[in-house]
Amino acid sequence: MYAGSFFKWSIAAVLCGFLTVSSAAADSHGKASADFIRSLADKAITSLTDPETPRSERIERFRTLFNDSFAVRSIGKRALGRYWRQASDTEKTRYEKLFENLMVVTYVDRFANYAGEALDIEKSRVEDKSIATVFTQIMRKGGAKPIRVEWIVGTNGVIYKIVDVKVEGVSMTQTLSSDFASIIRRGGGIPGLLDELEKKTAQLSAAK
């Protein structure tokens, strides 16, 4: 395995060089964002992985975690895109509530499943003075390929919130936005979207 160790060493050398350079250049919020994701993963493990917890209780715990860690309003607003400006105040209020509910019941099970698997934080990259990307991999059990997840974290210097999540290059916000826009465009309008959201959320809350 002479060749093997040679490759390992050369790659390790390159990586070391890279890490020194990047950490020296990085603003402090790059590292802080990575720490923020680490602590979110730890919280998810302690509050969501116990199989004894009833689902309704898990949903409420996840709701707290989700609101604490994600910029929910900002994500919801971007998911609605240009239609946000066209919505009335009543519609906006109703949308924000429904959006939060949809996110919570959609992701509670997935989060609980993945919380048990190892989350490797690989690096963080500062995008500008308020945004950093944290690159992670979810290591799967049983020979499945690891999943590449990037967390886009925003900060005002004091608190940190996730503004988008990209799984294998697919942005949560962008996918939601295409989904919502399609419902609105296909004749439902904003009221149609709200009705669909309500239906979907009810369906998902009832599941299991």
Added chain:
Amino acid sequence: MSFFRSRVPNNCAALFLAGVVLVLAGCAVPPPVSDKEAWTEYQEVNDPLEPTNRKILAFNRGVDSAVLKPAATAYRDYLPGWLRTMVGNFLDHLRAPVVFVNDVLQGEGDRALTTLNRFWINTGLGFGLLDMADAMGIEGHDEDFGQTLAVWGVPSGPFVMLPLYGPSNPRDAVGRVVDFLADPFNIWTANTDHEHLRFARAGTLAVDVRAGSLDLIEDLEKSSLDFYASIRSLYRQRRADEISNGKGSANLPAPGISGLPDRPVFDAALQMSRR
């Protein structure tokens, strides 16, 4: 010469037929150009064949739930992990020549060398079944001619849903055909009457890929209001990610970054959520 003598594979015929069907079928009605935002959105969605595409998706989902999904679920649940890893490695190994050629065509010298090194290491030490190169820290990657065309600056063209093959666009569909014709394995099977091996490979690949996306698709089916629109968005984003080799790039649509809120919006959001 063998390349030119090889028979035109029937899969290609199916692709071309699909193209003809799409052209003959119904079109989406564009909004008036005077409605600027709606017009921009229509062009971004770039899906003039949407009504037909939706019907094809419904057909594909029927086939999927009757055949592919059960097979992929059984494959994932009943085969041991090491065996699935070997199957995956072998499928990747068969693809190496096509990946290598596309690395070269994209001017990615280092990545081409990686593919070449992986090929001889895995042939010699792993019989194509074990990924010894990965254990040495030489990670594999995929490439295809659709991505090569994108790197060369060829636009994707409108979104299309191909029967059985799923989401695509003219550029990627052409890419598939070219990769197929250039693949030494396919040329060999076509010229030596080993067609059954080609079908076996295609079938195994379909099951392997589907097994890898079981959770993802299930999540999307569960959470999306309009599954078709979500699949369309997902396909575009995945391809943009693959074309940029997972790095994102200034001249490609980098999902997420372009959609980031500007600072005032973000600060306002933080203020609101702190209450």
